[in-house]
Amino acid sequence: MNRESRERTLTSQLVEALTSSLDLSEVFANAEAVLLRLLPADYMALCVSRPGRPGDYDWWVTKMPAPFLAHYPELAEHDFVRSAVVRRPNVVLRDVEMVPRRKVLERSRWYQYCRELGMPLEHVMSVLLDVKGGAHGGLTFYRERRRPFSKREQARLQGLTRLLTQTVRNCRMYGEVAARGQVLDAFFQHRGARCIVRAEPFLEELRTPPTTALLEKWFRPSERVGPSALPTVLVERLAMLTARGGAGGTGLDVWERAGEERGLAGEDLRVTFTRLPIRGGQQFWALEFQELPRAIPVPEAWRRLLTEREVEVVSHVLQGWDNQLIADHLGLALATVKKHLQNIFDKLGVEGRPALICRAALSR
CATH class of the missing domain: 3.30.450.80 (Transcription factor LuxR-like, autoinducer-binding domain)
Incomplete structure (x- = not known):
């Protein structure tokens, strides 16, 4: 070998x-x-x-x-x-x-x-x-x-x-x-409104109620088996990750669709696959669905004023992300994100998030 x-x-x-x-x-x-x-x-x-x-x-x-x-x-x-x-x-x-x-x-x-x-x-x-x-x-x-x-x-x-x-x-x-044997319920509650938990890769264990409506919005009937089934493209990605033992490589645990593919200009869909521990001899996966507004680009002049981390935070603000989503994505404490934002507002001379987004949009 x-x-x-x-x-x-x-x-x-x-x-x-x-x-x-x-x-x-x-x-x-x-x-x-x-x-x-x-x-x-x-x-x-x-x-x-x-x-x-x-x-x-x-x-x-x-x-x-x-x-x-x-x-x-x-x-x-x-x-x-x-x-x-x-x-x-x-x-x-x-x-x-x-x-x-x-x-x-x-x-x-x-x-x-x-x-x-x-x-x-x-x-x-x-x-x-x-x-x-x-x-x-x-x-x-x-x-x-x-x-x-x-x-x-x-x-x-x-x-x-x-x-x-x-x-x-x-x-x-x-x-x-x-x-206490409640891992799936805990994950289900923590992830919030749009989440599916499946046993590898075809048996569904849990689904939050809003998820079905989201699937209908983002996937045509021809892309799904039955009115509420998981789209074929996501089943295939899950099967691939399962076959690789979860070691799919950078980026394979995230799947994205541009809104234009479904006539949804201004937003994208992101699906994140998370491998959960084996229970009762079965491997479980959680699929988290996020609708992300299309980003306004960070003005070049701002990049010269802000630190690398502040540019990251600004870019996500301009995608419409809230502070908690930014904190989760960057692996930061919520208080740290708020501190970065205040530094950004001070450096750019804006009073808050709405003014920041407005100025970025006008700079395009």
């Missing part, structure tokens, strides 16, 4: 492990061996923030000495890994991108502390998983030998970041109710 085939096999195994449960301890135990085969390291640590308790974390670690966790809170301010990744959420960083020079790293209190523990950490690779609602997780790999993490390994972890973030998010959201 060549390297690419081996990586595909391991990635499929990882998807299975990450969707095996909604108990994060169980998920991480199942995924640990596969992750360390994909990204060889001497130590690996996952930490997830506790809701409502800033700076307080739950930890899942591999072979790290007990004092590492016991004394972490008092040494966190010296952790150059943490200080680097919090500035670039969802971006995988190697130690060469965290600390400018090797001598600086070796003089750091964190480097010295790890050596004192008998855990010499010569190379590090880490990513901050920015989870909905202000929560976050950190996944870090450490090596004792002076064998740096490669750009290929960095790209491999970057490709897994979205899946890892979804796993932490789902475990945090649904873990408690899943323990």
